[in-house]
Amino acid sequence: MTEKTLNYDVAVIGGGIAGEEVAINLANLGYKIILVEKDYSIGGKMIHLSKVFPTLDCAACITTPKVSETARHPNITIYTNSEVKNIEKTSINGFSAELVQHPRFVTDDCTGCQICEDKCPVVVHDEYQFDLVGRKVIFIPFSIANPRIAAIDIENCILCGLCEKVCPADCIDFSQEEIRTSLSIKSVVVATGFQLFDPTLIPRLGFGQYKNIITAMQMERQLVPTRPFNTVLRPKDGKMPDNIAYILCVGSRDETVGNPICSQVCCMYSTKQAQLLMGALPMADVTIYYINIRAFGKGFCEFYQQAIGMGVEFIKGKVGRIEEKENGNLILRYEDIETGKVKESEHDLVVLSVGILSNTDFTSMFKGDLLEQDDFDYVKQPDELCCPAKTSIEGVFVAGTASGPMDIPDSILTAGAASAETASYLRRVNNNNN
Ligand SMILES: Cc1cc2nc3c(=O)[nH]c(=O)nc-3n(C[C@H](O)[C@H](O)[C@H](O)COP(=O)(O)OP(=O)(O)OC[C@H]3O[C@@H](n4cnc5c(N)ncnc54)[C@H](O)[C@@H]3O)c2cc1C
Ligand code: SF4
Ligand code: SF4
Numbered sequence: 001m002t003e004k005t006l007n008y009d010v011a012v013i014g015g016g017i018a019g020e021e022v023a024i025n026l027a028n029l030g031y032k033i034i035l036v037e038k039d040y041s042i043g044g045k046m047i048h049l050s051k052v053f054p055t056l057d058c059a060a061c062i063t064t065p066k067v068s069e070t071a072r073h074p075n076i077t078i079y080t081n082s083e084v085k086n087i088e089k090t091s092i093n094g095f096s097a098e099l100v101q102h103p104r105f106v107t108d109d110c111t112g113c114q115i116c117e118d119k120c121p122v123v124v125h126d127e128y129q130f131d132l133v134g135r136k137v138i139f140i141p142f143s144i145a146n147p148r149i150a151a152i153d154i155e156n157c158i159l160c161g162l163c164e165k166v167c168p169a170d171c172i173d174f175s176q177e178e179i180r181t182s183l184s185i186k187s188v189v190v191a192t193g194f195q196l197f198d199p200t201l202i203p204r205l206g207f208g209q210y211k212n213i214i215t216a217m218q219m220e221r222q223l224v225p226t227r228p229f230n231t232v233l234r235p236k237d238g239k240m241p242d243n244i245a246y247i248l249c250v251g252s253r254d255e256t257v258g259n260p261i262c263s264q265v266c267c268m269y270s271t272k273q274a275q276l277l278m279g280a281l282p283m284a285d286v287t288i289y290y291i292n293i294r295a296f297g298k299g300f301c302e303f304y305q306q307a308i309g310m311g312v313e314f315i316k317g318k319v320g321r322i323e324e325k326e327n328g329n330l331i332l333r334y335e336d337i338e339t340g341k342v343k344e345s346e347h348d349l350v351v352l353s354v355g356i357l358s359n360t361d362f363t364s365m366f367k368g369d370l371l372e373q374d375d376f377d378y379v380k381q382p383d384e385l386c387c388p389a390k391t392s393i394e395g396v397f398v399a400g401t402a403s404g405p406m407d408i409p410d411s412i413l414t415a416g417a418a419s420a421e422t423a424s425y426l427r428r429v430n431n432n433n434n
Helices: 017-028 059-072 115-119 162-166 216-223 266-280 300-310 360-364 408-433
Strands: 005-013 033-036 076-079 082-091 094-101 123-125 134-136 179-190 194-196 213-215 243-250 285-290 313-324 330-336 341-347 349-354 356-358 396-398
Touching: 005 017, 005 082, 005 094, 005 408, 017 033, 017 059, 017 076, 017 408, 033 082, 059 076, 082 179, 115 162, 179 408, 213 216, 216 266, 216 349, 243 266, 243 330, 243 341, 266 285, 266 300, 266 349, 330 349, 396 408
Parallel strands: 005 033, 005 179, 033 076, 179 396, 213 349, 243 285, 243 349, 285 313
Antiparallel strands: 082 094, 094 179, 123 134, 194 356, 313 330, 330 341
């Protein structure tokens, strides 16, 4: 543990769209913010999306200015590849905590030139492209990462030293160790987001077994207008698909996998992707197998109708099993809910619209009073109707999908609520101290 203590008004934990929004709002009011992000870059899930429903605006065009504003704000200090631990109330007006900075093995002098990436001999799965391709062991996470600094995935590194030899900025540092620093803060905002459901937990749907079954996040990456794909291909043989199926509610509204609730975004993101596919592959047929279509938000119903108008087929059907044919096509066995009959259909690419699950990291961040969970393991909102950003600990607030599944507009709205609640709390704390 370093000797110094860092002092901030607010610790925002999580640098997705919700955390960024809270940090910017409070920083604009003059509060000093520490934004702590576990990943190598801020931006959360949104930075990896193609376009957004229901406007079909480019996700990167919305999120990158927000990421830059957060990174450049004089009142916001960002720590990436870091976590906050042992958050504990020290007095009625403050919290102590520990900032844990994990080693990146590359110093901040990195220019992002990627010469090291070319030379590194080891290739592993690229989690930022959702395993569609590989990446090197030393890598810039993705093209619009912020900060644009390389990192070494030390678990897979063979310590050959090639990156060190070629780096023109001399910034490889294998001696880096974890740094623990004391934090003193007045308030905390938890914006740690969500996790994606792992479809291998439903083996009958064939994910991981048949290559031409992908997740919606993998489709997002293929549809992104920037690098590295900008084209949709079947993973197994690189063929352009022409008959694509979507299966909704994979891991959502499903007691058998322990997640009985609706993920709120899958109906609409699948409808969005279907429309984007109609543009990217004009000759392709797209069929969406659904249980119910939940188009409850502003403009969502029109968006759904628009997809039907474009030729997307919606089948009310529950898919029981997927099997692969020799040519890589997939046979779907499903119950046609309208007729009650079991049917089969053939598609050359299947997309699983995987659900949203809670990220339970917040349960291990606190010491003493623990932050309470709701029935579905999200951050509990004890007064959801009147003060939705309040949590079970006074002075700790929640924003975005850390409190439940929601889309980007709602994540931003809840971030607004968390900012207002936090500012009002800080005003009270500061008045008490004067
Ligand atoms: C396939 C798909 C497509 C989608 N398409 C759309 C769309 O078109 N339109 C739309 O409105 N919504 C869409 N969504 C939903 C959208 O992604 C979410 O609403 C949004 O990303 C929520 O933002 P967030 O900041 O709450 O969470 P996240 O994006 O999950 O960000 C949370 C951040 O916290 C960090 N973090 C996690 N744990 C810790 C920790 N312990 N310490 C520090 N940091 C931590 C994470 O690394 C991450 O950066 C889609 C979702 C999916 C899965
Ligand atoms: S030392 Fe590690 S990161 Fe560097 S080139 Fe060799 S394998 Fe890659
Ligand atoms: S570590 Fe060195 S070689 Fe690699 S991107 Fe950074 S500056 Fe370039």
